Amino acid sequence: MEASVYHETSDYQLEDGIKLLEIICPGLNEKVLDIGCGTGRLSKVISKRVGNGGKVIGVDPDEERIKIAINERKGYNNIQFMVGSDQTFPEDKYDAIVSTDVFHWIKDKEPLFKRIYDNLKPGGKLGFTTFDGNARPDLLIEIFRLCGPKTYEAAMSCVYCDTGQKYKELAAAIGFDVMLLDVKARKNIFPNLDAFIDFFYAVYYGMFDRDDPGLNDLKERYKGQPVPMELQRLTMILTKPLE
Ligand SMILES: C[S@@+](CC[C@H](N)C(=O)[O-])C[C@H]1O[C@@H](n2cnc3c(N)ncnc32)[C@H](O)[C@@H]1O
Numbered sequence: 001m002e003a004s005v006y007h008e009t010s011d012y013q014l015e016d017g018i019k020l021l022e023i024i025c026p027g028l029n030e031k032v033l034d035i036g037c038g039t040g041r042l043s044k045v046i047s048k049r050v051g052n053g054g055k056v057i058g059v060d061p062d063e064e065r066i067k068i069a070i071n072e073r074k075g076y077n078n079i080q081f082m083v084g085s086d087q088t089f090p091e092d093k094y095d096a097i098v099s100t101d102v103f104h105w106i107k108d109k110e111p112l113f114k115r116i117y118d119n120l121k122p123g124g125k126l127g128f129t130t131f132d133g134n135a136r137p138d139l140l141i142e143i144f145r146l147c148g149p150k151t152y153e154a155a156m157s158c159v160y161c162d163t164g165q166k167y168k169e170l171a172a173a174i175g176f177d178v179m180l181l182d183v184k185a186r187k188n189i190f191p192n193l194d195a196f197i198d199f200f201y202a203v204y205y206g207m208f209d210r211d212d213p214g215l216n217d218l219k220e221r222y223k224g225q226p227v228p229m230e231l232q233r234l235t236m237i238l239t240k241p242l243e
Contacts, residue, residue: 003039003062003064003065003067003068003202004068005198005201005202008202012186012188012199013038013041013042013100013101013129014041014042014045014100016100016101016129016186016233016235017041017042017045017098017100017129018042018045019235020098020100020127020128020129020235020237021042021045021046021049021098021127023127023180023235023237024096024098024125024127024237025049026046026049026050026054026095026096027049027050027095028049028050028051028053028054029050029051029053029054030049030050030054030095030096031050031054031055031056031057031092031093031094031095032046032050032054032055032056032057032094032095032096032097032098033056033057033058033059033089033092033094033096033097033098033119034046034056034057034058034059034097034098034099035059035086035089035097035098035099035102035116036059036060036061036086036099036100036101036102036105037058037059037060037065037066037069037081038060038062038065038069039065039068039069039072040058040065040066040068040069040070040072040073040079040081042098042100043056043058043069043076043079043081044072044073044076044079046098047076047078047079050078051078052077052078054078055078055079055080056076056078056079056080057079057080057081057082057089057090057092057094058079058080058081058082059081059082059083059084059085059088059089059090060081060083060084061083061084061085062083062205063083066081066082066083069081086099086102086106086111086112086115086116087111087112087115089115089119091119092119093119093120093121093124094119094120094121094124095120095121095124095125096120096124096125096126096127097116097119097120097124097125097126097127098126098127098128099126099127099128099129100128100129101129101130102128102130103128103130103162103167104130104131104135104159104160104161104162105158105159105160106160107160109160109162109167109170110170110174113170113171113174113176114174117174117175117176117240120240121240122240122241122242122243123239123240123241123242124239124240125179125237125238125239125240126176126236126237126238126239126240127235127236127237127238128235128236129233129234129235130162130167130233130234131161131231131232131233131234132163132164132183132232132233132234133161133162133163133232134161134231134232135159135161135231136159137229137230137231139196139227139229140196140200141156142218143197143200143208143215143218144156144208146212146214146215146217146218147208147209147212147214147215148212148214151207151208151209151212154207155204155207155208158204158207164181164183164234164236167181167234167236168181168236171236171238175240175241176238176239176240176241177238177239177240177241178236178237178238179237179238179239180235180236180237181234181235181236182234182235182236183232183233183234184232184233184235185230185231185232185233186230186231186232186233187228187229187230188228188229188230189226189227189228189229190226190227190228190229191226191227192222192224192225192226192227193218193219193222193223193225193227194219195227196227196229197210197215198210
């Protein structure tokens with residue numbers, strides 16, 4: 001259920017992913033890995049860029065999201081979707097590895113960066129989007145709190161935010177050159193609270209109940225109002241030096 005809601009509501013992630021591709025520019029015949037591909041929307045855009053001679057591998061640990069990706073893969077013969085993670089994706093030498101809105105879900109960043117480095121060609125690029133520090137708007141934290149302590153603890157302990165500076169230091173320690181580190185405030189306006197709740201319900205794997213009675217007062221307070229959100233988006237592009 002949440003996977004299909006994610007598929008319908010993930011325009012925000014897709015837009016930033018497309019901007020990332022415009023900078024990385026995967027070219028014809030290249031082999032690209034999409035780590036945490038979700039329902040595969042960005043993988044399809046990459047597929048068009050690399051053409052029939054190229055290959056896109058999309059991995060995600062969420063079986064439901066991969067099911068949707070596979071079901072909607074028709075006509076994209078150069079994509080392979082599979083259940084997997086940053087630590088189990090197929091070993092290869094990729095021209096580029098992309099990952100949009102995934103790294104804040106991964107606790108241990110050192111093995112993540114190391115494995116990516118080892119699986120890039122010399123001169124290959126890693127491009128990712130995440131957040132510079134805080135990945136949760138205050139309103140979302142309030143929603144978790146209103147849904148009770150169990151939900152609050154579960155939802156607050158599954159995201160691991162790091163700053164751009166921390167990512168930069170880690171990348172350099174592994175051997176990457178930093179080609180781009182861009183931090184920008186990203187403003188979003190949800191038409192109403194339901195849209196905000198649906199979006200984060202999907203992002204957080206259905207971890208809270210959208211109809212929790214604890215949310216009734218909040219829903220009343222926001223009735224008929226748009227909901228603004230602003231977070232600091234981080235985009236980074238790293239290159240593996242030529243040998
Ligand atoms: C916010 S979604 C982003 C999905 C997609 N990249 C997009 O831009 O729409 C985060 C994704 O990261 C995946 N994920 C979480 N932990 C992961 C890991 N260790 N390795 C790979 N993907 C992971 C989740 O299953 C989820 O689909």
